[in-house]
Amino acid sequence: MRYLPKSDTERRQMLDALGLDSLEQLYSHLPQDVLLNRPLNLPAGKSEYEIVDYFRARGDENAAGYASFLGAGVYHHYRPVMVDVVVSRGEFLTSYTPYQAEIAQGTLTTIFEFQTMICQLTGMDVANASMYDGSTAVPEAAMMARRITGRDKVLAAKTVHPEYRMVLDTYSRYEGAPVAEIGYDSESGTLDFAGLEKQLDEQTAAVIIQSPNFLGSIEDWRKAAALAHKKGALLVYVFTEAVSLGLLEPPRDADIVVGELQSFAHPPSYGGPFAGIMATKERFIRQLPGRLAGETKDSNGNRAFCLTLSTREQHIRREKATSNICTNQALIALMATVFLSVYGKQGLRELAGQNLSKAHYLGGGVKRRFSAPFFNEFAVKTNGGSPDEVNAELLKRKIIGGLPLGRFYPELSDCLLLCATEMSKREQMDAVKKAIA
Template identity: 40%
Template sequence: MRYIPNTEEQKKEMLKEIGVSSFDDLIKEGVPQSIRLKGKLNIPEARSETELEEKIYNIAQKNSNFYLMKPLIGAGAYRHYIPEAEKFLLQREEFWTCYTPYQPELSQGTLQSIFEYQSYISRLIKMEAVIPSIYDGASATAEAALMSLRLTHKNKIMVSNLVHPHYRETVKTYLAPHEPEIIELPYKNGLVDLEKLKILINEDVASVIIQNPNFFGGIEKLAEISEIVHSKDALLIMVIAESISLGVLKAPGDIGADIVTGNAQSFGMDLNYGGPYNAYLATKKEYIRQLPGRIIGETTDVDGKRVFVMTLRAREQDIRRERATSNICTNHNLNVIAADIFLSLIGTKGLYQISLLNTKSAHYLENLLLKSKKFEKIFDYPFYNEFLLKSKEDIATINKKLLENNFVPPLKICEFYKEENLKNVLLFAVTEVLSRDNLNKVAKILSE
């Protein structure tokens, strides 16, 4: 009890009210003697503030400086260039709240920024309605799966095996209370197996979830997939883990996607030790009533001025619980504003150039590594900025070499996929933070 900021008199008063004579009596039944602390903790004597700062600093020096290291790993979280102007603008105190802007008369700036971001995403993915702020790509994908169950009144979901493994686990967790049948769609040569899709899909399937680029970095044959899915009256849910790819890849809405989910981390958000990130969920206008979360709408006030409001709020905080589409609460607003500023600064041309640079750099590195004869392809598939290569050298040795030279090693794919042919296979990711010199250095290190 010594850490509870109460006086001795207050402690005695509370114990008396509870009906026990001491703290030990209070915990006697609830905390077994076997797990209680015996003796005193071996805690060093108190230090002065300057001594403590020096101690912490010396401990911190043992860490690697991650910002001096160049990442060769992606798999759903990517380091991209973030303009200094964005970092400066995000320090403005009026942006520092995650509170949902319920009161439009006090939140016009926040609402306008979200509205602009919705507009950017809508243009990029060619969908009519966008929910701009969901926790991350995994939860957005799970919400999309739930949405497809409500829209179709069917109880089967097909999920590509090349959807991010964490996303797939989240879908299972969200859908568990609804007890749907979840069918795993296998891959062939690094892409969705179209023949298996034709065999497995039927009229009882509510939706098919496909990631593009997929977890292996491959660019799926979405036009063919869309045709197969819609021939059975199922919905096509497209997942985008690397949203920068939208700068060069065809918009999901132009390929036949019914629902689109995307992780927006690449739009001006650093890795931040895994979060928080931000995601969007979009669909056609005809399905808008089944969207979770909230949309920012544009209207006019009593004086005829342009204003912004939250609309279509179908969460259990806003309507009767039994009618709610979701219990999404937190508004990742600072992340939304980060993405808004990023896209505003980069613009259409800039996004295209960054996206093109990413894919060219990835293919450049792949060619260098294949020329070294230390790696070999296991799949021959079109890819964006991530690719698989099988190493002829032990992966632990490769990781050691890269870390010693300030590169974060690529992902060991067998951590997620147990197939025999994926042993000793690495998933490389390349973004614009890796210069040509960096890529040449990586190839030199791994070919020695």
């Protein structure tokens, strides 16, 4: 009970002030039949040492110290020490949503910087203070597109992360809003533009594409945007690998950009918690969900920041809000902000360049399944056995191989999705190449 600051003497004094004899009297007005008349069936409290030890032991049961070539939406990138130094400061870690602007300028300023950097990276005019993660940002973008266009139908590329599409399906099914799939070209591994053109119609609210897509291929967002706009639909651009923004031309023709921030300083964490982004054009601000920080002045005329345009949000508009979203992922967005400050303009480009070089080394001399340009991930046909067999072989050598694509794409059951980052070492990549060759 080391987190409880009161002594029994203090408790006694406070009970006396209330005219009570025991703590139990504090809830004596609760009906007897709802009371739990036994202790919770949980162990007694543990010391700090025991807790640390327990988690270390659990961590050791995982793949601590293994090399990994998994990407598929979650990436291994080095985390500069500075990130934890900053986010461990109690003033950031233990503060609340900055509704009281006068004593939350630290958080508000970093959110404003975050919004600015996301705009600079994505080529959009405005970005919110973050979303839960990349996957939930996709249905939020779909809902936003429906509000803007007044149309229902959404076309999602089959090469958008399969789990993101599952989340989109869950949200859309209950809204009664149809989601149709656009296939991919089996040679290039990019969007089937003929199929897109055929499916686009006057009921389409949005076309959702991912780039680099789930198979690693870079998509032609200009072409997708032109086709979508011709029919009055919006283009939603999704990314899962944020580091790609360091080298790739930002999707300036898209109307909404959403993506996952995990690559910017958040460890893979077995899938969560992460943070997502959402950015859009100036004219759609009023339809953007989530929190926004804005610049203003205080009563002395000094620059200050505050949360703004909050009438879009649930705590004011209730059932008419743009979304039910309440939390943003401020601390994870702060990690990203620190990460981007450390790398900066040159560093992010150089980092992305190393990812590109490593992945192209890994992808050299193997049977890549698709011909389109790729960033740090690609699909490869395994010759040295099935994808599972190759992975099993690598695992014996403390290497986690790629994602067997058959799990999500039965037609690619002979392929692995491999990812290399700045943390991939040449000798490990050689081992992988040998295993698949």
